Amino acid sequence: MITNGLLNKQQLRQFVKEHNFQSTEDIQATLKELFKDVLQATLEAELDTELGYDRYDAKTKTTKNSRNGFTKKTVASEYGDVEIQVPRDRLGAFQPVVVKKNQTNVTGIEEQIIALYAKGVSTRDIQDHLEQLYGIEVSPTLISNVTNKIVPVIKEWQNRPLQNVYAVVFLDAIHFKVKQDGHIVNKAAYMVIGIDLDGNKDVLGIWIGENESSKFWLSVLTELKNRGVQDILITCVDNLTGFSQAIAACYPQTEIQKCIIHQIRNSVRYVSYKDLKKVTADLKPIYKAATEAGALLELERFEEVWGEKYPLMVRSWHQNWDELATFFKYPPELRKLIYTTNMIESYHRQLRKVTKGKSIFPTDESLLKMLYLATVDVLRKWTGRVQNWGQILLQLTVHFPERVQVR
Structure with a gap:
């Protein structure tokens, strides 16, 4: 009876008994020696089969030894570096199969x-x-x-053609420290996630630039357009100054939804710690309202309570209201998808798990390589459509009848 290996069970037990293994290190060392012996024997057998031990030389009409001693060769294997004696082929006709000439790695x-x-x-x-x-x-x-x-693979991925229309696009940046000209500087990795009209998610690209700016975002959006994205129905962004203008410059018809969570974080910077819990509780009825009219009523009530003490916070909500309130015009399924940038922040958390061991990256390229490889792992898990996509698509056809064509 033969096992999955070359030895039957009885032979395997005898092998173990003879070697009296005490640890996995002992097993590893024995396998290394065994691998070395088998590899060397294989090379010698190849030479014997290919050339024979002796070869007849027609010119001199004599029989010559086709081998000319041995030469040492170190080969990296699954069991570590092993040193083998490779038979020399004096006549030069031998082409090894198992370990080719000049090959030093078999893993x-x-x-x-x-x-x-x-x-x-x-x-x-x-x-x-x-x-x-x-x-x-x-x-x-x-x-x-x-x-x-993998750099050419990244370039090909970064320049691949994209779909003509995306229902929702999330834009956000994540920050890292990178060495540049002998100094350590903050760099932004600009990320874009798109949901197409079939409800499938995809990372449309990764760009490394200086600290996050609307000017760089404009170049990102321009590149998306050049790669085939002609229309975006809704974009979800944070409160970066100038973001809306950058989007409007490339996609003037696109509706902008500013992230409610970012708005809360930004506005409570003006709030003292002792009031923080009460203020955030009083903000909740605003973005949880059923309609925009109801939300404005709750904002007025909030202002009556906190406006005098925290005027800058209230002003921030009024100034950003048009793009904070976008989601109120849509049904619950679509609201839940767009009123925060949770989708892209979840993606960022996956990247952070991978990059947390690197406090500083030596180059922009090294950062891009790691982010790309981490992204490939994330994309493998994005196998299904967005939840309730059938209902959401129906809603989009109503709100954007000329821009959404159901196939």
Whole structure:
């Protein structure tokens, strides 16, 4: 009876008994030696099969030894570096199959490096992991060279054509520290999530720039338009100054919904700690109202109570009202989707899990590589449509009859 390996159960038990393993390290060391012996025997068998031990030379009419001793070769394997004696082929006709000439690695080391990098593992930790687990020594330069292989993939992804129309687009930035010209500076990673008319979510792109600004957002929106996005029904954004103007410059018909949660956070900056709990409770009836008229009535009541003590907070709500109140015109299913930027903030939390081990990134490119690989993992989980999308799409066809064409 043969097991999944090369030994039957009885032979395997005898093998274990003979070696008296006391730890996994003992097993690893034994497998390493076994791998080395099998690999070397395979190379010698290849040479014997291919050339034979001796070869007849027609020119001199003599039989020559086709081997010319051995040469040492260190090969990286799943069991660590192993040193083998490779038979020399003096006549030069031998092309090894198992370990090719000049090959020094027989593992999927590149895939392992990229997988670890995608999980946010630092370069130093990747080195330690590969050395401890496999006995393989890799340099920071090698790790960088391996991860650089995904740069063309990122460029292709970043420039892929997009759909003509997106129902909802979320725009937000997440901030990181990056080395630049010998200094550590704050950089913004500009993120865009789009929901298409089929209810599917997608990350439309990632851009690395200076601290978040409406000017950079304008360049992002312009790029989206150049990649095929001709219309966006609703955009969900935070309260960044100039954001609305940047959106209007590229998509003048797009409705803008400013995030209610961001508005609350920004406005309570003016509130003393002892009043914070009461103020946030009194704000709730405003954005929980059934209609915009009801919300305005609640805002008036709020102003009567807190307007004199916190005039700047009340002024902020009045100044932003037109774009805070956008969601009131829609039914509950669509309201729930757009009145906050929770969707993109949830995506940001997934990125933070990966990047939290990197306090400072050496370059913009290194940051982009890690964000892209983390995004690929996130996208694998986005397999279904947005909840209640059938109902939402029906509502969109009513509100945007000329811009939403149901197939």
